[in-house]
Amino acid sequence: MIRTLLSVALWASSSLAVDDVVDVGYASYRGQELENGLSQWLGLRYAAAPVGDLRFMPPQDPEVHDEIQPADKVGLSCLGTNKLPTLNTTSEDCLFMNIMAPTNATCSSNLPVFFYIQGGGFNSNSNPNVNGTGIIDAADRDLVVVTINYRVGPYGFLTNKDQVTPNNGLRDQVKALEWVQAHISKFGGNPNHVVVGGTSAGAASVIFHLTANNGSDSGLFHGAISESASLAGLLTVKESQYQYNNFATRLGCTGKDSLECLRNKTALEIQEENFNIPLPGGSKPPAYQWLPVLDYDFINDYTYHALTEGKFIKVPTIFGDDTNGGTVFTPKNASTQAESNQFILDAYPTISPEMFGEINDLYPNPNKTCPNNGCFWRQTSNTYQEIRYMCPALYANSVYAPFAKSWAYRWNVEDPAQIAQGLGVPHTSELEALIGAEYTDEEPKSYKIGQKNRPATHVIQRYWTSFMRTLDPNTFRQEGAVEWTSWGKDNQARVVMNTGGKTNMEDIDEGLRERCEYWYKHSMEMNL
Template sequence: MRYAAPPLGELRWRAPVEPVRTRAGTLERATTYPPTCLGIGVAYPANGQDEDCLFVNIWAPTNATAQSKLPVWAFIQGGGYTANTNANWDGNEVVQRSGHSIVVVNFNYRVGLWGFLASERVRADGALNVGLLDQRMLLKWVKTHIAQFGGDSSHVVVHGASAGAGSVGMHLVAYGGRNDDLFVGAMTESIFFPAQPSAAELEYQFDRVASQTGCDRVAPAQQMACLRSKDAAVLQAANYAQPFPGRSEPPLPLFYWTPCVDGDLLPDLPYRLFERGQFISVPMVLGTSTNEGSVFAPDAAGPSDIATFFLNNFPLLTPNDTTAILAHYPQQLPPLPQHQPWFPTASRAYGEATFICPQHNVLTYLRRHSTNKTRLYTYRYNVHDDENLAAGLGVPHLFDAAAIFGPDNIGGAAGASYWTYNAPVVPLMMGYWISFVRGLDPNLYDLMPTGGGRGAQRPVWERWDGLGGDRKRLVVETGGAATMEGTPSDESQRCAFWLALGRGRMEQK
């Protein structure tokens, strides 16, 4: 279904608006997936992608009514803000395994050039961060309409993967932590915080788009109107990664289009807002995989490959910074299959810089400013798959998704082991998630249709303590074992390094 009007023509780069109501008595069939939003680097027209893409999918028990008031699981997909890469994940299995006691929602939002074009010219004649505004529109749509599908609008748990997890973080701090009562709990897989520049720092991106579309030939005040007049194919041809200023290729940055600090939705850097306690305090589940960087890192033959990769992906880093990075990340041994000798180092450094340490540092701020009623649960996913190990990937980014939604439901991204020796991991992880959606605690319910007490097959997931002492997280292992572990001191030290490095670069801006 549509949750917002098609963002076409005059609605390009504007905040989403309500869709036009269909005529009473008109039946719209919602039996096939509509297009996802246009991602970077694909030609237009693109198979399965389109500019008209603001659609929502819902899975609910067949017998649910407006009086059912079932907890709602609202999923924000990832894709690095450059693509809808987790689109249309099937919520049927989790609804069934919950005993038909929840409603699941997922949706598309604008990405790349279409969602995150930034400039003071965009602010003057449009809106910044429209991809995030799409997400917020969806959450408001859920609050207004989910009862018609059996959902409880006062019990929505928002869940994000990768950039979707980063988006969850941004909705926690949106408008300086203003609580619009859009959700009561949050779950994040691999929270992703890329560089988050101000709009003023992204004028070069707008200038490039204007030049590549011929809109640099009109006055600056008319350039947005010019862009809105262009055919989608012309704009999509400019929707690709390019070197940051002062950098050369290869490699190109992995995440060229990102949210920006706009002074409104994001009044400051998310890190600073979390540090100041300007966030909505709700129960949360946060987790990462052991080898977050393995699918992103360069196949580095030596330290210089790592330095170049970091410089090209983080525009404010200096050569002195990359020297410091390599001092904290000496060569990791043993080497990994199908990779050069310094790949393990590149993988670990990028995984911690981009996913693991943002979570670590955000957790510290969440605990510092939260009350004792705010339950925080964190995990490390360490489930090995023979194919991943043979490819030298370890436990890669979002490998936990197949266990959370079920391996048949995420578009073929699951490892083969989920149907054999890792099959027990699925009810374990799915049980924790369903329990949290239902009761804001992963330990409350088993997987029996009637609900009930905690299942004996699932170990108690202890709360994380960020105020000194043991910061315990659940570690999920191959075959479905799960235990609690402390955060290693060396990991905490490296996360402190990344935090200090980021602060130093921000202070220089």
């Protein structure tokens, strides 16, 4: 049932508002009532500190505290690959969440819940402290927002035969989702109406949760938003052993007690050797090396095959991408076809020379100035973005449509500064619009109040929060925005959110269909 602002207000008046101090069983946390009519609880520990003997272990229950714990500061974010620890921002002790809700919410408000998983390529926490104010305001104060940190790099994705449980970074996310089921009603949220969403690796995480355990639904969420999901090849536990062997050797942890040795290293010692190495068959390190693995426990199948076989949770979904999702990752100085192919090979090292002959025909170089430095940058980015982002999203829409409503989108809002850099509409640029100009330091200038793309932020905020509230992006969509038609057998179109806030529905053109069909056909060869 759709709630109006009046009904929310009536519910709020029927019982006492949520207190600043909330008891979650193992601890009581004192949050903050803000002047803007929202309350927040920052740095809530949802799992035990994953240090010492708990390093490389699945998340465990938090310790019990008798004293009231302050929840007025965000927790430190998780240590990332290729980054030294900093005292002010990062720590191995990082399994914290933040909650924001209307101050007048009560334990019986049953507000929809948005559970956000940040990206970072599974190698860093890229947006550890998203401010949910703009999202809640766009939802007419009819929403609770939850954000989390989770382990990344070797801390979250190390494997070692049967001695280390794989995919602990994803298991952290499950632990947080279970926490929401147990406790979110105490903050005014409805555990029976949770929408899980994420960006980039967070969006890939959403797909992993949809397909986890062969699609068995344990009731942790009821709708899903996957923004610019990053689909990398999956290694098995056995295939990923080279990562452990190399990592342990660099840290001097050899012999039969190597794992114990790694657990006894300091975080600084770990971080000094926490850098990427090439994938098997690659020549240079990929952008992201530590990734989820096919463990036949949490992840039971390659992603495309799991989707093809219908082994996913059937809930309403949104899948989509940005127009130019590859530009920020591919080398700007790529000047030959060979350099372009090598970059793609380093990310997907099972691609054969025969396949590259076909790929190069599918992706001709649009730049006619060669030989010039960087003249193959756009050709490389076009190839990379469709392998990793756009084609997986469209495939997910297609397989979901027979079972549950699924909506496809393309974010096509051009920021002049990004255009001037040659980035086009780059990867995850829709996230800054969703958060809102007032609440992120990353906002492009054209998204800010009074600028030409400010209306576009209202469009995505209203589509997204409508879905969060009603599992349909149209219910509360922005006035003047096009009705967003769900994907189906007779309607394979996506909404396009354009510069200045204009919207339209577009059919998928034959060229993109052909290219995506190629990746679908070869997905098993590429471990996708």
